[in-house]
Amino acid sequence: MNDDLTPFAAALSERLHEAASAIVPGRPPVDVLRRRFIRRQRRTRAGLAGTALAGAAAVVATPNLAGAPAGLRQGQEASRRALGPGASGTPATGTSNDRSAAGVSGVTVQVGGYRFTLPEGFRVTAAPTLTRLAPSVADPSQEGGTSYVLVGEAPPPAGHASQRQITIAVYRGGVARTANGKTATDLFGTTPSHHVVVAGRTAQVATVTDIPVDADGLAEFKLSLDRRADVPAGASCVTRGLPASLVCRLAPQQAQRLGLIAPRPGIDLELQIGPDEHLSVHTSGIAESSVVELVADALRP
Amino acid sequence: MWSASWDPVFEEFVLQRWGALLRTTTFLVGDRHTAEDVLQTALLRTARRWRQARDNPEAYVRRVLVNLAKDGRRNRGRRVGEAPFDLPDGRSCPEPAVAEPTALEARDELVAALRLLPLRQRTAVVLRYWEDLSVAETAALMGCSEGTVKSSANRGLVRLRDLLTPDHDLLLTRRLP
Numbered sequence: 362m363n364d365d366l367t368p369f370a371a372a373l374s375e376r377l378h379e380a381a382s383a384i385v386p387g388r389p390p391v392d393v394l395r396r397r398f399i400r401r402q403r404r405t406r407a408g409l410a411g412t413a414l415a416g417a418a419a420v421v422a423t424p425n426l427a428g429a430p431a432g433l434r435q436g437q438e439a440s441r442r443a444l445g446p447g448a449s450g451t452p453a454t455g456t457s458n459d460r461s462a463a464g465v466s467g468v469t470v471q472v473g474g475y476r477f478t479l480p481e482g483f484r485v486t487a488a489p490t491l492t493r494l495a496p497s498v499a500d501p502s503q504e505g506g507t508s509y510v511l512v513g514e515a516p517p518p519a520g521h522a523s524q525r526q527i528t529i530a531v532y533r534g535g536v537a538r539t540a541n542g543k544t545a546t547d548l549f550g551t552t553p554s555h556h557v558v559v560a561g562r563t564a565q566v567a568t569v570t571d572i573p574v575d576a577d578g579l580a581e582f583k584l585s586l587d588r589r590a591d592v593p594a595g596a597s598c599v600t601r602g603l604p605a606s607l608v609c610r611l612a613p614q615q616a617q618r619l620g621l622i623a624p625r626p627g628i629d630l631e632l633q634i635g636p637d638e639h640l641s642v643h644t645s646g647i648a649e650s651s652v653v654e655l656v657a658d659a660l661r662p
Numbered sequence: 663m664w665s666a667s668w669d670p671v672f673e674e675f676v677l678q679r680w681g682a683l684l685r686t687t688t689f690l691v692g693d694r695h696t697a698e699d700v701l702q703t704a705l706l707r708t709a710r711r712w713r714q715a716r717d718n719p720e721a722y723v724r725r726v727l728v729n730l731a732k733d734g735r736r737n738r739g740r741r742v743g744e745a746p747f748d749l750p751d752g753r754s755c756p757e758p759a760v761a762e763p764t765a766l767e768a769r770d771e772l773v774a775a776l777r778l779l780p781l782r783q784r785t786a787v788v789l790r791y792w793e794d795l796s797v798a799e800t801a802a803l804m805g806c807s808e809g810t811v812k813s814s815a816n817r818g819l820v821r822l823r824d825l826l827t828p829d830h831d832l833l834l835t836r837r838l839p
Contacts, residue, residue: 370819383768386681386684394702397702398706
């Protein structure tokens with residue numbers, strides 16, 4: 362190293378350590394890793410089982426080719442069972458590059474690579490604010506993040522005459538991890554009608570449509586994920602009136618049976634509703650981590 | 663290796679080293695959120711190869727991270743970037759309100775400067791001056807010669823010095839007795 366760089370190298374090292382101390386890591390995602398690991402193992406096993414079956418069939422079939430298709434079918438079936446209905450046995454990774462978002466209408470907000478479509482008819486009534494949140498404000502234990510707050514009005518629910526004031530807060534970054542909705546009230550002096558909280562980064566584009574305008578006060582909304590390269594577009598999740606204590610972990614097949622999601626190959630959806638009436642939607646694609654958390658708070662008109 | 667199983671030792675490793683690894687990853691990829699994804703992927707790969715990695719899991723993860731950082735650079739062109747939000751009447755979204763200088767800003771400044779370095783220089787600088795690895799260790803991780811590490815780190819330092827301390831004579835004055 363050049364002599365004149367030595368002091369800078371020392372200073373840089375010190376500065377890197379100072380900067381590192383400002384990177385608050387949060388809770389290690391051990392549960393997410395374990396789930397992804399198990400899913401991956403299941404898929405790999407199923408894939409290998411399929412290969413083995415097909416291979417065995419091929420060996421057996423050497424003197425009798427009629428046996429091969431049956432073995433291949435079994436192998437494909439094993440893959441299909443692991444991947445969900447409609448899957449062909451080929452993981453749906455890296456093939457779809459469809460950036461379109463189904464059902465997009467109204468104002469689109471893009472924050473940090475996430476795109477949110479606001480309720481149809483939503484009218485912005487105040488300038489949006491995009492705010493950098495310091496950890497001390499948002500949550501001392503968490504990394505600061507970016508919040509995006511829109512204040513506006515939406516058409517009234519059926520049977521109601523007046524417009525509803527709606528505040529939508531979109532969080533990105535560590536704030537999302539608090540997932541308690543109280544932060545926004547503290548920060549903005551108002552209780553958002555809807556919190557759209559995004560944690561994790563793999564779902565590159567999340568489109569939220571149909572945020573509830575429901576006369577019954579039921580939680581009804583639709584989350585569309587459009588992960589471009591990793592997840593086929595159009596996976597959606599619709600929940601309605603789930604009890605607050607319900608915790609669902611749904612395989613795509615189960616979810617389809619319950620009419621909760623339109624499953625696509627390669628996506629697992631996990632719905633959780635905690636006692637605090639926050640709904641979390643976790644998705645896992647095959648190739649990447651994916652945690653998109655949608656927290657709906659104060660959904661009742 | 664489909665017979666790999668979830669090892670509690672790996673879980674303990676993640677719990678203990680997540681923070682340090684996330685910091686390294688953030689410096690390497692230049693973005694906290696991307697870093698979380700990259701690190702998760704690296705850890706998942708490590709878990710699936712735990713029998714190979716368990717003797718020195720941190721080194722294994724670092725190696726995967728360096729490779730993923732390279733992959734990320736290649737894939738960047740396919741990512742959709744952030745787009746400013748325009749109000750319906752054409753006004754633009756206001757810039758983020760930045761508070762007084764804080765540690766966060768200092769961190770962001772440094773990370774942004776690192777991001778301007780070519781990947782090889784950035785990797786060399788991060789591994790040498792954040793991870794405090796030797797030239798040989800860095801070369802092994804980067805899959806290049808020690809000479810390449812030295813030259814990359816040097817070039818990276820020069821560039822960072824220009825970016826971070828345009829008047830670097832002041833820095834020398836301040837730090838030297």
